[in-house]
Amino acid sequence: xxxxxxxxxxxxxxxxxxxxxxxxxxxxxxxxxxxxxxxxxxxxxxxxxxxxxxxxxxxxxxxxxxxxxxxxxxxxxxxxxxxxxxxxxxxxxxxxxxxxxxxxxxxxxxxxxxxxxxxxxxxxxxxxxxxxxxxxxxxxxxxxxxxxxxxxxxxxxxxxxxxxxxxxxxxxxxxxxxxxxxxxxxxxxxxxxxxxxxxxxxxxxxxxxxxxxxxxxxxxxxxxxxxxxxxxxxxxxxxxxxxxxxxxxxxxxxxxxxxxxxxxxxxxxxxxxxxxxxxxxxxxxxxxxxxxxxxxxxxxxxxxxxxxxxxxxxxxxxxxxxxxxxxxxxxxxxxxxxxxxxxxxxxxxxxxxxxxxxxx
Numbered sequence: 001x002x003x004x005x006x007x008x009x010x011x012x013x014x015x016x017x018x019x020x021x022x023x024x025x026x027x028x029x030x031x032x033x034x035x036x037x038x039x040x041x042x043x044x045x046x047x048x049x050x051x052x053x054x055x056x057x058x059x060x061x062x063x064x065x066x067x068x069x070x071x072x073x074x075x076x077x078x079x080x081x082x083x084x085x086x087x088x089x090x091x092x093x094x095x096x097x098x099x100x101x102x103x104x105x106x107x108x109x110x111x112x113x114x115x116x117x118x119x120x121x122x123x124x125x126x127x128x129x130x131x132x133x134x135x136x137x138x139x140x141x142x143x144x145x146x147x148x149x150x151x152x153x154x155x156x157x158x159x160x161x162x163x164x165x166x167x168x169x170x171x172x173x174x175x176x177x178x179x180x181x182x183x184x185x186x187x188x189x190x191x192x193x194x195x196x197x198x199x200x201x202x203x204x205x206x207x208x209x210x211x212x213x214x215x216x217x218x219x220x221x222x223x224x225x226x227x228x229x230x231x232x233x234x235x236x237x238x239x240x241x242x243x244x245x246x247x248x249x250x251x252x253x254x255x256x257x258x259x260x261x262x263x264x265x266x267x268x269x270x271x272x273x274x275x276x277x278x279x280x281x282x283x284x285x286x287x288x289x290x291x292x293x294x295x296x297x298x299x300x301x302x303x304x305x306x307x308x309x310x311x312x313x314x315x316x317x318x319x320x321x322x323x324x325x326x327x328x329x330x331x332x333x334x335x336x337x338x339x340x341x342x343x344x345x346x347x348x349x350x351x352x353x354x355x356x357x358x359x360x
Contacts, residue, residue: 006337006344007321008283010206011176011302014337017208017272023262024210027254036060040254040261044214047264052200052216053193059215059239060256064089064175065097066248067201067213072102072138073242074215074223075169075199080137081105082171083124087114087146089173101246105134113297114145115155118162125166139163142173143180143191148303150183153191160196169222170196175203175213178263178273179301198222204260208272208338212259215239272338276302279336279345286349287334292356296331304334308352315355320348 007013032038041060048058061067068090072082082098084091086108090098098104107124109116116139127133139159143151151159160170172192174180177200181188192200198219204212217223223238243249250256263269280302287293287306294307307330316322325333336345 005320006340008334008336008340008348009321009323011276011335011337012206013321013335014206014208014339016210017262017268017338019268020209020259020262023258024255027258032254034251034253035249036253036257038254038257041257044257044261044264047261048202048214048216051188051264052218053189055218055220056193057217057220057239059217059243060250060253060260061213061215061243061248062211062250062256063205064173064201064203064213065094066246067175067203067215068094068173069097069101070239070242070246070248071171071199071201071215072098072104072140073246074217074239075138075171076102076104077135077137078103079135081107081134082138082140083107083109083116083121083136083168084140085109085111085114085116085120085142085145087111088140089142089146089175090140092146107134107136113149114142114147115149115151116141116159117155118158121159121162121166125168128167136166136168138169138171140171140173142175144176144183144301144303147297148299148301148305149297150180150300151191152184153186153195156191156195156197160198164196169198169219172197172200174201176206176273176301177202178207178269179277182270182273182277183301192216193218202260204263204269206337207263207269207276209259209263212256214260215243273302276336276338276340279340279342280304280334282342283334283336283345283348286345287352290349290353290356293352302336304336306332306334308332309356312352312355316348316351319351 109120125136202214284299296305325331
């Protein structure tokens with residue numbers, strides 16, 4: 001059963017942006033070639049190159065897990081391992097998909113804020129040439145991180161230079177890439193292509209799409225050589241094979257591509273992300289004034305983490321949905337979306353205040 005009241009559980013809870021729905025309706029006209037040979041996917045490829053650079057190659061997929069699995073496979077040799085933050089989505093929230101489908105090993109590193117650094121990478125970047133250890137081959141970072149923090153372009157550049165110097169490639173999980181760009185006040189290219197990232201995903205579902213993500217190859221030379229040393233004829237063919245074998249190739253791809261075209265046209269992706277970030281800042285500003293709420297990370301995008309008495313949380317949850325984050329310390333997570341309103345935020349803060357009142 002649906003409810004008219006917007007919650008703060010996840011930006012996946014939000015509906016589809018009207019302009020995305022309009023694009024889907026426009027795509028639903030006549031016949032178009034299948035499997036990506038359609039006009040909408042061609043348009044998407046042009047828009048992707050405009051955002052990420054002329055060498056960028058776009059591969060629409062169904063969901064974020066699929067994007068991560070396809071991207072990691074593209075960069076990994078069969079013996080390769082991935083270095084990531086302990087809090088990384090690929091480690092905590094993919095149901096083991098990188099291990100089960102990409103057949104890789106995840107080397108995790110604890111981080112105070114969800115962000116890797118060259119020094120933290122070095123904790124796992126060892127054992128090269130040692131036959132008994134999976135070989136570190138890919139560094140994975142997320143932008144925005146699972147803790148709601150955002151890498152600066154300089155921080156990403158430091159990671160890519162360090163990783164490349166160690167013979168590793170870099171994959172950036174961009175499920176909330178738009179929110180990061182809005183937070184940084186910069187374009188997508190500045191902290192991806194220009195910062196030396198090899199492959200990035202561009203998330204649409206959390207930013208107003210019905211269900212659309214995209215793997216973007218920025219450095220074709222980084223795509224892994226297959227078993228036996230045989231390389232596909234270019235990154236497009238290599239990732240194409242992987243997308244199909246990973247069950248992420250849409251037959252009616254125009255309907256996936258049309259959603260991403262809508263987001264990338266006239267800056268809709270950025271406008272929606274900026275709005276979500278602004279609403280998170282408003283929520284944080286209201287919550288931090290309440291006795292009984294402690295923010296655990298300073299919000300940088302569209303996520304707020306806070307410590308809250310579980311009894312208070314249950315009272316508020318009767319009106320507004322949100323998730324526990326770390327139950328060991330009573331930490332909860334509040335997410336804002338492209339369609340969150342000021343009234344939603346103010347009503348939520350008022351509900352918090354009311355639930356806290358009797359306990360103060």
